[in-house]
Amino acid sequence: MSELKFPTAKPSEQTATSVSKPASMDEQEWKIRIELAACYRLVAHYGWDDLIFTHLSARVPGAEHHFLINPYGMMFSEITASSLVKIDEESNIIDDSDYGVNPAGFTIHSAIHMARPEAGAVMHLHTRAGMAVSAQASGLLPLTQTAMLVRPRITYHEYEGVAVDLAERERLVTDLGEQDLMILRNHGTLAVGSTIPEAFILMYFLENACDAQIAAQSAGDLHLPSDKALETTREQGQSLEMAGHMAWPALLRMLDRQDDSYKS
Secondary structure (H helix, E strand, O other): OOOOOOOOOOHHHHOOOOOOOOOOOOHHHHHHHHHHHHHHHHHHHOOOOOOOOOEEEEEOOOOOOOEEEOOEOOOHHHOOOOOOEEEOOOOOEOOOOOOEOOHHHHHHHHHHHHHOOOOOEEEEEOOHHHHHHHOOOOOOOOOOHHHHHHHHHEEEEOOOOOOOOOOHHHHHHHHHOOOOEEEEOOOEEEEEEOOHHHHHHHHHHHHHHHHHHHHHHOOOOOOOOOHHHHHHHHHHHHHHHHHHHHHHHHHHHHHHHHOHHHHO
């Protein structure tokens, strides 16, 4: 069975960055800032935010190993490209900012960016459905097509408390391995992509799968698919992240119709 096929256009060919960048900023960094700010707005749009307490990050191209993360204290619906905080792997803020960064956000995101150079973006959420599934012994079940597409990509990490102990980074990285989705037990969800659109689409599918699972479990007896169907869908989902590049321009157009201030 062949895998699903998606257009392979690079994000730079599909992402509008019409707002002028600051004169002192590199073109690549400004483009990534706009995409990450858009991702924050999309998380707010879909109701996945948790006040100011979750975090998305993106790697800044270059040898310095810097990454961008949300200013700790801003709602996701108000984050802009210029308000994102640039930090290094030691949590030092590189540029001037009126805000600090979430210590737990630094622990989780620095761990993955340090261990996975190909990780262009990392998303971590505390949605109601994601937390509910994270608390279930069986984790994500193959109840829907969406769940079957992402389930082979998922790994699990045991809860150790609020992630402020840097020693947890090693265990996070070990548990993640080479996978791109993780359910943090009794905590939430995490997605890793080589680009922001890839991370977003993986998280979109995972969150939808969790939401559908909780709904199905409340409705009565469950029907599970055959082993053959599971294997077929596993093969079909191997290129799922490429769907992000297909959906991303439409998502940006939606944001622009609502409020394009994320580009500022």
